Amino acid sequence: MNGRITDIETMGSADGPGIRLVVFMAGCKLRCLYCHNPETWTFEGSREISAEEILAKFKKYLTYYGETGGVTFSGGEPLLQSEFLLEAVKLLKSEGVHVAIDTAGVADGYAEVLDLVDLVILDIKAVEADEYKFITGRDIDEFNRFLADCVAKNKKLWLRQVIVPGINDDEAHIIKLKEFASKIPNVERVELLPYHSMGKMKYEKMGIEYRLGDTPNMDKEKCKELENLLK
Numbered sequence: 001m002n003g004r005i006t007d008i009e010t011m012g013s014a015d016g017p018g019i020r021l022v023v024f025m026a027g028c029k030l031r032c033l034y035c036h037n038p039e040t041w042t043f044e045g046s047r048e049i050s051a052e053e054i055l056a057k058f059k060k061y062l063t064y065y066g067e068t069g070g071v072t073f074s075g076g077e078p079l080l081q082s083e084f085l086l087e088a089v090k091l092l093k094s095e096g097v098h099v100a101i102d103t104a105g106v107a108d109g110y111a112e113v114l115d116l117v118d119l120v121i122l123d124i125k126a127v128e129a130d131e132y133k134f135i136t137g138r139d140i141d142e143f144n145r146f147l148a149d150c151v152a153k154n155k156k157l158w159l160r161q162v163i164v165p166g167i168n169d170d171e172a173h174i175i176k177l178k179e180f181a182s183k184i185p186n187v188e189r190v191e192l193l194p195y196h197s198m199g200k201m202k203y204e205k206m207g208i209e210y211r212l213g214d215t216p217n218m219d220k221e222k223c224k225e226l227e228n229l230l231k
Helices: 051-060 077-096 109-115 129-137 140-154 171-184 200-206 219-228
Strands: 001-013 020-025 047-050 070-074 098-103 117-123 157-163 187-194
Touching: 001 051, 001 077, 020 051, 020 077, 047 051, 051 077, 070 077, 077 098, 077 109, 109 140, 117 140, 171 187, 171 219, 187 219
Parallel strands: 020 070, 070 098, 098 117, 117 157, 157 187
Antiparallel strands: 001 020, 001 047
16 A cells, blocks of 8 residues: 655654654645645645655664654645555554654544554644634534544643734733643643744645735744743
């Protein structure tokens, strides 16, 4: 079985512990306002890869990954290709590789994958239903169900939220996130990611409307201040 991917990053340093191989899977149900990878929404333009190829690429750079690194499946939404993902995760785990998934939790048929992975990096689009739908275009139910499964299985969780000027860059939103995260017993880390508009050119090239228009990049210092409030 082959999977469909859009890219592979061999030296990822922000997608799990250590230095990592990051596999960007194709396909996503969400259409987030601030998405900077619209090329991952569908399988168009993606390429095939086998689980064996992913393992071989990991082994090629094993010296850099060492004992603390591993493989992270990102996207897009990696869980949309759950059958392939299960095959790849099983192979990697048989070789002792640390495996993480960077997911929004909007998918089905992920139970076996969730059992096997070492870490779930969960993208928090919003904690309230109306704002979640405004940002993603979908209802929050699937996300809530996935989070409940992570809690039930006691999976290690890192939470992430993109902070966008004029949308969620105020103390009230951070306090809501803090209250939300404090009720999840298996959360190890919460990170705020400053919004950037670097994906805007991709939208123009693909003929897709960029709905955030002239929204400025999030000030990194202000984002750090909000993260300190969160902590």
